[in-house]
Amino acid sequence: MIQNYNIPQELLGILESVKDPEIPVLNVIDLGVIREVIVDGKEILIKLTPTYSGCPAMDVIGDDLERAFAKAGYTTTIQLVMSPPWTTDWITDRGRKALEEYGIAAPLDEVADKDVLLNNKKLVKCTNCGSQNTKLISQFGSTACKAMFQCEDCHEPFDYFKCLK
Amino acid sequence: MMKPIKELNPQFLESKENKEHLISYLLGVADNYLILAQRLGELCGHGPNLEPDIAITNISLDLLGQVRSFYQYVAQLKGDKSTEDDIAFLRKEREYRSVLLVQQPNTDFGYVIVRQFFFDVYNKMFLNALQQSADETLRALAFKGIKEASYHERFSGDWLKRLGDGTVESKQRVQQAVNDLWVFTDELFHSSKADDAMITAGVAPDMLQLREYYYEKVENLLTEATLEIPEVPYFQKGGKEGLHSEYMGYILSEMQYMQRAYPNSRW
Numbered sequence: 001m002i003q004n005y006n007i008p009q010e011l012l013g014i015l016e017s018v019k020d021p022e023i024p025v026l027n028v029i030d031l032g033v034i035r036e037v038i039v040d041g042k043e044i045l046i047k048l049t050p051t052y053s054g055c056p057a058m059d060v061i062g063d064d065l066e067r068a069f070a071k072a073g074y075t076t077t078i079q080l081v082m083s084p085p086w087t088t089d090w091i092t093d094r095g096r097k098a099l100e101e102y103g104i105a106a107p108l109d110e111v112a113d114k115d116v117l118l119n120n121k122k123l124v125k126c127t128n129c130g131s132q133n134t135k136l137i138s139q140f141g142s143t144a145c146k147a148m149f150q151c152e153d154c155h156e157p158f159d160y161f162k163c164l165k
Numbered sequence: 166m167m168k169p170i171k172e173l174n175p176q177f178l179e180s181k182e183n184k185e186h187l188i189s190y191l192l193g194v195a196d197n198y199l200i201l202a203q204r205l206g207e208l209c210g211h212g213p214n215l216e217p218d219i220a221i222t223n224i225s226l227d228l229l230g231q232v233r234s235f236y237q238y239v240a241q242l243k244g245d246k247s248t249e250d251d252i253a254f255l256r257k258e259r260e261y262r263s264v265l266l267v268q269q270p271n272t273d274f275g276y277v278i279v280r281q282f283f284f285d286v287y288n289k290m291f292l293n294a295l296q297q298s299a300d301e302t303l304r305a306l307a308f309k310g311i312k313e314a315s316y317h318e319r320f321s322g323d324w325l326k327r328l329g330d331g332t333v334e335s336k337q338r339v340q341q342a343v344n345d346l347w348v349f350t351d352e353l354f355h356s357s358k359a360d361d362a363m364i365t366a367g368v369a370p371d372m373l374q375l376r377e378y379y380y381e382k383v384e385n386l387l388t389e390a391t392l393e394i395p396e397v398p399y400f401q402k403g404g405k406e407g408l409h410s411e412y413m414g415y416i417l418s419e420m421q422y423m424q425r426a427y428p429n430s431r432w
Contacts, residue, residue, distance in 0.1 A: 053309060054230025082234065083305035085312075118319075139320065140220035144227060144313075164312060 006036040011044075014068050021060045022143055025098040028061060032090025035081050044069055044076045049086045051164075052144045088164045103127045105149065105160040113163035117147060126151035127158045171367040173299040178242070183366070187300075188239050189262070189359035190369055192252075193405060194291075195235035196263035199253060200413075201284060202228035203420050204271060213274055220320050221277070227313040234306050254424040258417055259407040262357075266349035268404065268412045275328055275339040279346050282321035286382050287353045287372075289314045294370030303368065322386055329390025336391070343387065344395045351400035354379070 007015065007029075015034060016027045028034050028048075035047040046065055050058045062078045069076045088107040091099075096106040105124050108116060115121035117139055124134050131153040138148040146159040178184050205225035212218025236249035266284060271277050292314050295307035328339040354376045356364065363369035384394050403409065423430060 050230075052227065052230060053234065053313060054226035054228070056226070082302070082309060085305070085309040138216040138219065139316070140216065140223045142219070144223045 007034060008037060008039055011037055011039070014072055015065075018061065018064045018068050020057055021064070022057050023099070023102065023104065025102040026091075026095050028065070030092045030095030030098060032092065032095070033061070033086060039074075042074050044074045045079060046076060047079050047081045049081050049084075049090075051086050055144060057143075086164070088161065091161075099161060100127055103158055104146065105158060107161045107163040110163055110165050116160075117162070124149055124160050126154060126156060128156035129154040171299050173301075173366070173368065177366065183362070184242055186359040186362040187368065188242055189357065190363040191235050191239050191242075193262040193357065193360060195232050195239070196261045197267050197284070198228040198232040198235070200261070200263040200416060201267040201280075202226075202232065203416055204267065204269075204280075205277075208271055208277065217274070217324070224281070224317050224320065227317070231306070231310050231313070234309075238302055238306075250424070254421050258409060258413055261404075261407065261409070261413070261417075263404050263409075263413075264349065264352045265401055265404040265410055266346065266352065268410055268416060269346060269349065270412055272342070273338060275335070275342040276346065278321055278324045278328060279339060279342040281317065282325050282386070283346060283350050283383065284353075285314060285318035285321050286386075287350075287379060289318050290375050290379060290382075291370065291372060294372070294375065298369065299367035325386060325392075326390040329387070329392040339390075340392050343392055347395040348397050348399070348401045350380075350383070351376075352402040352405060355402060355405050357405060 012029070015037070016029050018028045020026045020028070020031055023031075031051070033049050033051060035049055036045075037047070038045040048058075048062065048065075065078060066076045091107070099106045105127050107113065108123060112121075112123050116123050117136060120136060122132050122134055125132050126134050126149075128151060131151055133152045134149050135152060136147060137150050137157065141148045141159050145161055145164070147162050148157065149160045150157045178187070202225045205221050205228070208218070209222045209225075210218065212221055232253070233249055236252045239252055240247050240249055266280060269276065269280055289311065292307045292311040295303055296311070298304050298307065325339065328335040330336070354372050356371075356373065360369055364371045387394055404413075
């Protein structure tokens with residue numbers, strides 16, 4: 001699960017200050033979208049892998065990165081890297097924890113994810129009470145990356161971050 | 166990621182003719198996504214209930230995302246000042262290469278689902294085959310797109326079964342949609358001169374070879390949905406050559422309105 005990012009340590013703080021606009025507890029490092037950062041004096045090239053093709057958050061993340069680095073006196077170029085494609089495995093452990101605390105169930109592994117979405121298996125833990133007695137309400141959720149679930153014990157509806165692999 | 170069937174000769178794109186064929190081929194693929202996304206976008210906030218409403222707009226967004234990557238690639242190949250937005254918004258009707266199927270209107274939910282299902286089955290097969298393209302960019306786009314296309318096919322296929330094997334009313338309506346849209350399916354397998362050149366170069370998959378498999382897959386699901394398979398004396402075509410149905414003008418006038426009224430406007 002640990003990715004070998006090629007990121008200069010002194011810039012990590014700025015990168016971590018940029019969050020996913022849809023999920024503001026997740027920064028771009030924890031989301032796993034930053035592939036490489038190349039510094040040349042005050043010019044920076046950021047290689048970024050988009051999550052879903054049409055995710056509107058990607059453009060915002062690009063703009064936010066430019067703004068954050070401009071404050072530190074850098075000019076930034078964003079380059080999209082399509083291959084290899086992003087997978088939910090690239091979300092860090094810290095990111096998964098932040099998602100759960102925020103009320104979004106973190107993605108299960110590929111097999112369990114299929115069981116949950118296609119065979120109605122009860123494997124997703126409720127983010128409110130921790131019960132595994134949960135059911136799928138809708139395969140499509142508030143954003144392309146999520147599905148909607150409801151807990152049958154505490155009745156809380158919540159989002160589940162679908163596994164993408 | 167799969168290995169390409171053959172590697173592209175590095176000099177391939179130095180030929181002006183090859184480059185033009187590739188651009189034409191890419192537009193043939195991408196315009197289908199754009200027009201279908203626009204059709205689906207019309208339904209935003211109009212779904213029969215929350216789940217399909219969200220699903221349909223999500224699918225529309227996925228297609229728009231894919232179309233952007235294709236248009237960005239076209240813009241890069243063109244090498245002039247054109248951008249993805251110019252390609253999407255500033256062409257004339259005859260310059261779009263989308264098939265007739267994706268232009269068909271949202272007559273009712275049955276039509277929306279059938280149109281989507283006919284396209285999704287094709288699109289998933291297409292992206293699967295495109296993963297072996299000799300072109301590296303296309304391989305990456307296919308690898309990315311197929312994950313989303315699988316979700317789409319599952320959604321439209323499930324709804325087709327639910328409507329077909331549902332009530333008397335839903336069955337009758339969805340059967341009507343199948344009967345009306347069937348004539349537009351064959352065009353998905355037509356190839357232009359540019360497409361043929363790309364097939365020979367190993368850039369594009371030869372979809373004609375998958376035509377039989379497509380109909381087998383579609384017919385199996387229609388049978389499972391207790392629907393009848395239509396028989397038609399001939400299939401409709403034209404969109405791929407830029408000869409569109411009347412619907413296209415209306416779609417474009419709405420889609421292009423902002424760019425035509427306020428040229429170069431940006432969000």
